[in-house]
Amino acid sequence: xxxxxxxxxxxxxxxxxxxxxxxxxxxxxxxxxxxxxxxxxxxxxxxxxxxxxxxxxxxxxxxxxxxxxxxxxxxxxxxxxxxxxxxxxxxxxxxxxxxxxxxxxxxxxxxxxxxxxxxxxxxxxxxxxxxxxxxxxxxxxxxxxxxxxxxxxxxxxxxxxxxxxxxxxxxxxxxxxxxxxxxxxxxxxxxxxxxxxxxxxxxxxxxxxxxxxxxxxxxxxxxxxxxxxxxxx
Ligand SMILES: NC(=O)c1ccc[n+]([C@@H]2O[C@H](COP(=O)([O-])OP(=O)(O)OC[C@H]3O[C@@H](n4cnc5c(N)ncnc54)[C@H](OP(=O)(O)O)[C@@H]3O)[C@@H](O)[C@H]2O)c1
Numbered sequence: 080x081x082x083x084x085x086x087x088x089x090x091x092x093x094x095x096x097x098x099x100x101x102x103x104x105x106x107x108x109x110x111x112x113x114x115x116x117x118x119x120x121x122x123x124x125x126x127x128x129x130x131x132x133x134x135x136x137x138x139x140x141x142x143x144x145x146x147x148x149x150x151x152x153x154x155x156x157x158x159x160x161x162x163x164x165x166x167x168x169x170x171x172x173x174x175x176x177x178x179x180x181x182x183x184x185x186x187x188x189x190x191x192x193x194x195x196x197x198x199x200x201x202x203x204x205x206x207x208x209x210x211x212x213x214x215x216x217x218x219x220x221x222x223x224x225x226x227x228x229x230x231x232x233x234x235x236x237x238x239x240x241x242x243x244x245x246x247x248x249x250x251x252x253x254x255x256x257x258x259x260x261x262x263x264x265x266x267x268x269x270x271x272x273x274x275x276x277x278x279x280x281x282x283x284x285x286x287x288x289x290x291x292x293x294x295x296x297x298x299x300x301x302x303x304x305x306x307x308x309x310x311x312x
Pocket of ligand 1: 102103104105106131132181227228249250274275276277278279280281282283291306308309
């Protein structure tokens with residue numbers, strides 16, 4: 080398949096543009112290291128340049144290995160050609176492009192998988208956590224910092240003391256979960272919204288098929304000569 084060029088967007092305070100279409104690397108049940116590595120490598124071949132990973136997905140290692148392999152194969156000339164979003168350090172890269180606070184919560188013990196037990200969830204020290212994120216950017220460990228699954232109130236709390244505002248808020252967003260107020264708020268503050276589970280996380284434990292089976296979306300897709308998945312993302 081011929082490689083495709085994906086448009087990019089500029090993030091506030093980030094010198095590197097972010098490709099708007101990212102390949103997610105969470106899978107339920109986990110796809111396994113080799114399958115994830117092969118999928119990422121294949122995605123680089125067809126033109127993906129942005130990958131979304133996280134410690135909790137167990138996909139940081141295969142993403143890192145796929146990048147090393149892509150460099151070896153000459154699919155990319157430099158790691159700089161890729162935009163890597165993650166939600167905790169473990170990638171064996173010199174830097175990541177976008178580092179997010181995965182959830183606005185604190186856990187009383189270390190767990191590496193979701194879902195987590197309710198009993199170990201506590202409120203996050205939002206300002207303290209954000210100060211540490213700012214330090215990561217100042218140290219050059221990431222080109223941009225942001226949040227994920229944050230509501231307007233918690234973002235306001237960050238903005239009240241931040242010296243570097245969040246560049247991105249990655250949230251669940253799709254045609255049936257439109258988050259209009261949050262989108263308006265983030266737009267006003269110059270925070271880019273990234274959608275996750277754009278297809279309603281069909282085939283997963285918590286998602287359903289209401290988007291992929293939606294008749295209105297199917298009609299819109301048909302009238303444009305696209306698939307439902309294409310008009311939903
Ligand atoms: N920040 C966060 O808290 C957070 C939370 C969840 C997800 N994410 C990120 O967002 C990414 C995507 O989210 P997601 O996987 O939850 O949900 P999603 O993209 O809404 O749905 C993924 C499902 O869509 C199916 N699919 C793929 N292409 C399709 C097509 N053309 N037509 C119909 N179905 C199609 C896949 O099926 P198959 O399984 O058959 O391939 C997969 O099961 C994740 O990989 C992760 O990187 C972030």
